[in-house]
Amino acid sequence: MATFKSSRRYTNNFLAIAISMVAASVLVACSKGERNGGPPQGAMPAMPVTVVEAQPTSVPISAEAVAQTEGAKEVEIRPRVGGILLKRLYDEGAALKAGQPMFLIDPVPYQIALSQARAQLAEQKAKVEQTVREEARLKDLLSTKSISEREYDDAVSNAAVSRATVQQAEANVREAELNLSYTTVTAPVSGVSGRFQFSEGALVSANSSLLTTIVQVSPIWVRFSFSDNELTQLGGRLTEQNVQQVTLILPDGSEYKQKGTLNFAASQIDPALGTQQLRATFDNADHRLLPGQFVRARITTGKRDGVYLLPQTAVLTSDQGKFVYVVNAKNEATVRPIVAGDWVGKDWVVLEGLNAGDKVIVDNIIKLHPGAAVSPHAPGESPMPPGHPTKPAKQA
Numbered sequence: 076m077a078t079f080k081s082s083r084r085y086t087n088n089f090l091a092i093a094i095s096m097v098a099a100s101v102l103v104a105c106s107k108g109e110r111n112g113g114p115p116q117g118a119m120p121a122m123p124v125t126v127v128e129a130q131p132t133s134v135p136i137s138a139e140a141v142a143q144t145e146g147a148k149e150v151e152i153r154p155r156v157g158g159i160l161l162k163r164l165y166d167e168g169a170a171l172k173a174g175q176p177m178f179l180i181d182p183v184p185y186q187i188a189l190s191q192a193r194a195q196l197a198e199q200k201a202k203v204e205q206t207v208r209e210e211a212r213l214k215d216l217l218s219t220k221s222i223s224e225r226e227y228d229d230a231v232s233n234a235a236v237s238r239a240t241v242q243q244a245e246a247n248v249r250e251a252e253l254n255l256s257y258t259t260v261t262a263p264v265s266g267v268s269g270r271f272q273f274s275e276g277a278l279v280s281a282n283s284s285l286l287t288t289i290v291q292v293s294p295i296w297v298r299f300s301f302s303d304n305e306l307t308q309l310g311g312r313l314t315e316q317n318v319q320q321v322t323l324i325l326p327d328g329s330e331y332k333q334k335g336t337l338n339f340a341a342s343q344i345d346p347a348l349g350t351q352q353l354r355a356t357f358d359n360a361d362h363r364l365l366p367g368q369f370v371r372a373r374i375t376t377g378k379r380d381g382v383y384l385l386p387q388t389a390v391l392t393s394d395q396g397k398f399v400y401v402v403n404a405k406n407e408a409t410v411r412p413i414v415a416g417d418w419v420g421k422d423w424v425v426l427e428g429l430n431a432g433d434k435v436i437v438d439n440i441i442k443l444h445p446g447a448a449v450s451p452h453a454p455g456e457s458p459m460p461p462g463h464p465t466k467p468a469k470q471a
Contacts, residue, residue: 121450122442126402126434127389133380134419138309139324142299142372144364146290147356148264154180155257157281160273167271170362171262171289178260178286180279185258189251196244203241206234266291267362290366295359297323297335299372300350308417309376313353314340317376321355323364324371331370333358382416383425389437390415390423399425400443402434402451408443411435 154160159181165171210230216222262268269288273279279286306312315337323331339354355372357364364370389399390413401411413428429435434451436443443449 121406121448122408122439123450123452124402124408124436124440124443125438125454126436126451127385127454129383129385129425129429129431129433129435131381131431132384133378134382134384134424135375136309136377136379137373137375138301138305138417139371139373140299140301140305142297142323142370144366144368144370145296145298146266146292146366147294147296148266148289148291149366150264150266150289150291152177152260152262152286152289153282154178154260154279154284154286155281156180156185156254157279157284158184158258160275160277160279160286162275163271165262165268167268167287169268171266171268173262173265175262176259177262177268180258180260182255182258185251185255189248189255192244192247192251196241196248199237199241199244203234203237206230206237210234260286262289264289264291292362292364292366293359294356295364295366296338297321297355297357297370297372298352299355300345300348300352301374302350303344306351309374312340313337313351313374313376318374319377320375321357322373322375323357324373326368326370331357331364335372337374379416379424379426383429384419384422385425385435386437387418387421387423388440389435390425391440399429400436400440401429402436402449406449406451408436408445408447408449410445 157180160178161181162179164176164179171177210227210233213222213227213230217224217227266289269290271287272285301309301313310317318337318340321335321337323333323335325331335355335357337353338356339352341352344351353372353374385399390397391399396412397415398410398412400408403409411428411433414426416424416426418424436449436451437454
């Protein structure tokens with residue numbers, strides 16, 4: 076029993092000595108850390124963060140909308156005369172110039188009709204000559220009282236009717252020539268041809284059979300619209316006078332190299348959609364744009380001064396709105412509520428809440444909280460290692 080008590084007393088003394096040694100080691104470590112300028116033992120080191128200095132700038136007043144391209148002219152090609160379609164004279168999908176032949180309709184029936192019209196014209200001209208001679212002959216007989224006045228009047232009337240018949244025959248000839256010319260169907264406008272709807276040898280009807288289509292793609296039109304709220308941000312109703320520039324954003328995100336001009340602006344808000352309908356025109360000489368494409372149209376009406384641009388990663392959203400973290404004079408992260416506008420490229424436009432010279436934190440934001448110690452550095456610079464004394468930020 077005595078041996079057990081002695082052993083227990085020895086163990087308790089050993090534990091007491093060990094605890095005392097550990098405590099002494101902790102105190103020494105804390106003392107060294109404080110002497111070296113590092114944070115006290117157990118305190119969080121300053122978080123290295125990248126900061127950008129807020130500087131006022133100017134940004135364009137603009138807005139974007141989904142848009143769709145369409146041909147400036149979209150023409151349906153229909154024959155003006157009926158007959159057998161003998162030949163297609165163009166390549167489907169090829170670019171055509173105004174007046175270029177596209178189809179050939181069997182011209183033989185119209186050549187025959189033209190010959191008949193010309194023959195009738197010659198016949199009527201011969202009759203005119205006959206009636207004129209008869210009128211002159213009866214005029215001499217009337218002077219000698221050999222015929223009555225009525226006979227002479229009939230001769231004059233016959234001569235006038237013959238001359239009118241000649242005019243009718245001449246009109247028939249012109250109509251026959253025109254119908255013959257219509258057997259060659261030409262492109263009424265320049266543009267890109269569509270798919271051929273018939274096959275060669277088919278019978279087509281005048282003014283009803285749709286042969287193909289032509290779409291004018293240079294220039295090309297772009298249709299889009301803006302809501303009432305978007306119009307308010309742009310300064311009100313859009314017109315050809317207050318729109319400075321129209322930029323096209325292609326499906327791959329790149330900007331179309333040609334700038335457009337507004338060529339139509341509705342004079343009222345569409346009651347069904349609550350939008351103002353707009354249309355712009357763009358040069359498209361290389362045919363890069365095709366009708367029916369979905370793109371984005373950016374309208375610029377002016378510029379806004381005294382705003383700030385911040386990377387998207389710097390702007391956070393809470394229940395009370397948007398905010399950023401700003402470094403104060405003590406190198407602490409502080410919350411700054413802001414009023415943000417639209418995006419310009421990849422940056423937020425900050426309308427209110429910042430002052431010139433503010434140091435805005437742009438990374439490691441998810442690890443921050445109000446009052447957290449930070450070690451700020453400019454973009455591209457190496458962050459200070461944890462425990463390194465930081466240089467206080469300048470007072471904004």
